[in-house]
Amino acid sequence: MNESPALEATALGKRYGSNWALRDCTLTVPAGSVTALVGPNGAGKTTLLQLAVGLIEPASGAISVFGHDPRAEPLAVLPRVGFVAQDHPLPRRFTIGETLRLGRKLNPSWDDAVAQRRVDELGLSRRQRVGTLSGGEQAQVALTLALAKRPQLLLLDEPVASLDPLARREFLSGVLRAVTETGMTVVLSSHIVADLERVCDRLVILANGHTQLVGPIEQLLAEHRLLTGPRTDAAAVARVHQVIRESHTERQTTLLVRANGHVYDACWEVHEVDLEEIVLAYLGTTSAAARVEAPAAVAR
Amino acid sequence: MIEFHLETRSGVPTYLQLVQQVRQAVRLGILHRGDQLPTVKEVVEQLTINPNTVLRAYRELDLEGLVEGRRGVGTFIASAQPPVPPNDVKTLRSSLQRWIDRARTAGLDDENMAALFADTLRPPTISRVA
Incomplete structure (x- = not known):
């Protein structure tokens, strides 16, 4: 295990034109924690997660993942991070089997046993096309792709926003099971607070690009x-x-x-x-x- | 084996609810020495709660000596606390009854009494000054 925090932001800022999407954001996500990133739409949650995987560049401050800068040292960061983007984009015309094959080809650390076991547990057929799945099932397939990478840090951007309460519970249950089995760190953003109190142990409240509150939920x-x-x-x-x-x-x-x-x-x-x-x-x-x-x- | 449940709006931290339920089950004789508690994985799946919360609860029970964790096997009840002797319960009940009578005379209704009792029993982290 690494001693560095899973994620650390120091006076982090990101600006689009004259508009600060994120400003003076300082926070630490300890390894092994499950952190909720809460705030209204436009608060900067997605921006923070995109900065964490180096998709965008900070305008000020710094961010590090397990002690490494995601843009300067992507090879030290990306293999260890699973990222499920908002509305979990998947190739709709692919079957589940093809989607898993794609995941295997794209990820050197792919663990096919994890992927196959999850698909079995979800009771899905490998021949079913992704586009025909329910929202909850699509979210579960997206999570499967992220988990089969065996990430040490899992970033979930609004994973349950579009799901009904049952699908939401099932999705979170899948995340928590992976946490139990591997001890991975999770950061999940959400504008729905229900369920977070039982699922997460740390909270970050973001509003208008600023952190309002950071700490252990208890x-x-x-x-x-x-x-x-x-x-x-x-x-x-x-x-x-x-x-x-x-x-x-x-x-x-x-x-x-x-x-x-x-x-x-x-x-x-x-x-x-x-x-x-x-x-x-x-x-x-x-x-x-x-x-x-x-x-x-x-x-x- | 016991099954845990959660009261989400009780204000009692989740780990403490688990701890209290185990203590209560032992006190009531539902769990005996040697009985196994659900595994962390089982509790996580049943309640959809953070595994760290379950670990925290089991660690606390372990520190109390009420349970013992056996690596790779599970968590087991280590000591059954002796139940409160029935005679003591009787004496306590009658002194409580006297207190209730006094409180009624002083004008407290059931709700006031319950609040006062709960407040005295579990002082909130915030205490008040007169």
Whole structure:
């Protein structure tokens, strides 16, 4: 095993024209962790993953994978990384058998036993054309190609965004099984927070190209609290704790805080919060994140 | 063998839920010394949870001495804690009943009492100052 973190970004930035897709992004993904990269569409998640595999070049800062620069030393990085791009592009007219053969030809480290076993477990016929598969099955085939490379780092860009809840669970189960068997590191981006709390052990929240929050999920859950109390100014609390979100009614004030130490005035009722509440608080309730899944339904 | 379940909105960390379920099963006599716990792989597949979480729970139980991991074989119940003697339960229950009567007199309803009990039992990481 390598002692370097699986992924490390330092003041990383990427600009398209005058628009920063990613800016001042600093984070570490320890080897063996399963990290969720969360944020609304356009937050910079895809940009970060593309930088990690050297598909694009940073405008500022640096990124390294297992201690190597993906663009300067692609041979030290690419064989160790599996990447499943958003909407998992596969040749639609190929059969599953042909798709696996293609994978074998393109990847020197291809483990055909892994690929064949997964196809068997999925109950798919090798003669079936990729274009005729359901969304969930296509995602599973894309994952199979990535896993047969025996990667030490698996990058998944919005792998479950288009899947129904059952297919989503089955896909994540396939990822976790591979983690159990090989101890690989996983970074998966998602704008859907459901399932992440049980699947991932670390969280990165990205919004507007900036990292908003980075840390182990368990610690983040322990640090964040929802305070409710009579209407008041948040300033007193803000002197001690980090106030992430505040809302007021005529009589009541509600604050979501990141606790600095553990002392509150007795006028506050203190509640625990789940991961989804934390994510929404950082993204702001009016941001695109809350609406990301809604437009199709609203338009009808 | 036991089957784990998760309460996703309980606010109790996942690894701790697993730990508590094993402790509870031993306490209730569902698991005995020598019984095997599900393998990490089985738990991961059944609950779709991170293997590190299961490992963490089993490590914690191992440190407590409640289970022992045998390399390449699995994790087994090492010691059955003696169940609480029934007489002690009786005494505790009656003193709790006296407390409940006092609390009712003081104007607390069931919900207030439950909240106060839970709060005292498991102080949140955040304590309040008067």
